[in-house]
Amino acid sequence: MYFDFAEQYPKLLMLLYGLIAFVVIVGGMLLLLDAVPSWFARRREQRLLAAGAGGGSVPVGRPRRGGEGLFGLFFLLPALLLLGIGLVIPALRTTVLSFMDGRSENWVGLENYRWMFSQDEIVQVLTNTLIWVILVPTVATAIGLLYAIMVDKARFEALAKSLVFMPMAISFVGASIIWRFVYAYRGGEQEQYGLLNYLVTLFGFEPQRWLQLNAPLNTLLLIVVMIWIQAGFAMVVLSAAIKAIPADIIEAARLDGVNAWQMFWRVTMPSIRPALIVVVVTISIATLKVFDIVRTMTNGNYDTGVIANEMYNQAFRYGQNGYGSALAVFLFVLVIPIVIYQIRNLRKQREV
């Protein structure tokens, strides 16, 4: 296919603008981050010099606390500001909207939450989300871990790892489109272009409408896509953790005469536990928020909906702000325990 640069000129121009904006902002920030600390350093130098000239003995040790606080605030401020605008305020607003009607005009109390648990359709959505959140982190982590151990110190380790890691580089939407072709269905008389149905018919079976199978079977097929993407992430992090296990521990264990099984449970697992938790937590949160895969592949039809997808449909497509907000708040509530667990875990590690 040929590409007409002249015709695509406006899009290319926008691309150029985007690049320029990126360079200006990132460059500006880098410059600022470079200039400001050196400015602080110079101030301190001058102060020290002044003190040295006046008193004779140069005070050593910690600089004044006030300056450091200000310095810290300078780095914190942009993040706090962005968090406020992008996260805290919208979260509060969404919570308020979840107690109002579809047009955000009248207060309805807990009606939206009652609706959420009384509609068969939404209960199905909640159940599906639960299935996702149970299966994706466990299976993706298990596959990643198994793979990491298997390819560890193998001959073509780098190649084998990059093969599994590659799906990670594909966007969720891109991956969904790929898998839609895998699951594609055509009638028995026709030539199958879906990979799975091609294989099925090769063995003489009837082609299946994979994505329209009875719930929750089709949800499982969607989950495969997410696992396909996330297993690479789990593998890379866990592989790094395995390689970071000190060699003397492994050697000591060997001298004690452990077998492979004991080595795994007594040495490897305890050593990589922090990394394992990070992986499971990260994938869990990503799974709770899963949206692109479901929207691209079925849009929640055939009982495959999940919370994020249903939330988008209710709030933005159906104009039911109340229902959408209630779903959003519920999703938020679901994520909180995982985040708290993660924070406590990090703190515990620091104490040890």
Add this chain to the structure above:
Amino acid sequence: MAVFTRPRQVFALASVLGLALASTACSSESGTSADPDSEECAPYSDYQGNDGTEVTIYASIRDAEADLLEQSWSEFVDCTGIDIRYEGSGEFEAQLQVRVDGGNPPDIAFIPQPGLLGRFAEAGQLQAASDETRAMAEANYSEDWLAYGTVDGTFYGAPLGSNVKSFVWYSPSMFADNGWAVPETWDELIALSDDVAATGTKPWCVGVESGDATGWPATDWIEDIMLRTQTPEVYDQWTTHDIPFNDPQVAEAVDQAGSILKNEEYVNGGFGGVSSITATAFQEAGVPILDGDCALHRQASFYANQWPAGTEVAEDGDVFAFYFPTNDPSAGQPVLGGGEFTVAFADRPEVQAVQTYLASPEYANSRASLGNWVSANTGLDIANVENPIDRLSVEILQDENTTFRFDGSDLMPAAVGAGTFWRGMVDWLSGQSTEETLDYIEGSWPTS
């Protein structure tokens, strides 16, 4: 200077400045405009006096169709000096709401759903049409069409493009070879379907898969048949929820649609059984007609664009369409259709000028002459319409005896019309009973 002690910083600063300079260099750009006093510009004199202003338009029309759109008003832009910035989006319906709520609405939007138009109007976000726009629309459109752009007595949106949905596509040569005739009543249609089925070919091709809008082609079937089993008045009560969605009259229409859609003998030519309907993309659904795998495909006039390149759409060509037969021809020809409406979110004079111009016969003719476009504008000269199906559509729309009704799902609240009605149809085609489906849709009708 401490700041430039390292070459890295100099490089960063230089590149930032250099690119910033480069960006300003290409931002000045001027279009060539025609002489506003020339003869060529005479038809636009009413809209002049807003030179140098800009109007933004946002709609769901994209790609090739969007290019034609921009081409259609290029003369207007040249002669009036009003710069029209057009933006099309595949996420139009959802994003329009986001933009309006975010305080960043376009000046003008083309809304294809009267239900959505009503939502913006009731929220006080739309500008009522100016007197000029209203006069222009009243002069060129029938009362039916004006009513769709009117909310609580205030006129907001002038109609723009239209389409006619009550068509059945077929292959004239296949009909001639088999001695089949174009049916004129529902009974003849069923008899024809039986004839086709007797030859061993499934008579109908149906597909309702359409990405995140999956199910909409099935709602068109139900609406078209509602107009045939019930009176237009009952149809109106149905779309406004004056009768419940699970009313027996609706169930009757759904069951009549089911006599074709859920009949294993009739569907789904070239694709499989009834259950393949929900897995078949609507764009591909009619194509087996060309291979003789099926004979009939009910789809709107715009399906003319879906045939593979080189397919001749004509009465004696590869494919053509006939009017979807009615149960009782003596009751007239009910027609189901759709279209978009020009609404304004700003009340600047140049916005009103554009809105008025888009409702004019000059605009309709300008756009129609570029091809693949139909409008209910009575000032549209049929000589400017090239495509035979478009021509047939214009004739139907301009015929005073036509009982026209707007696509029902577009009139209903989005929660139903773009939500549970679509999803309910998918479930219904997957085997759910009519009763269960209609109860489900009725239960989702918003109370507020």
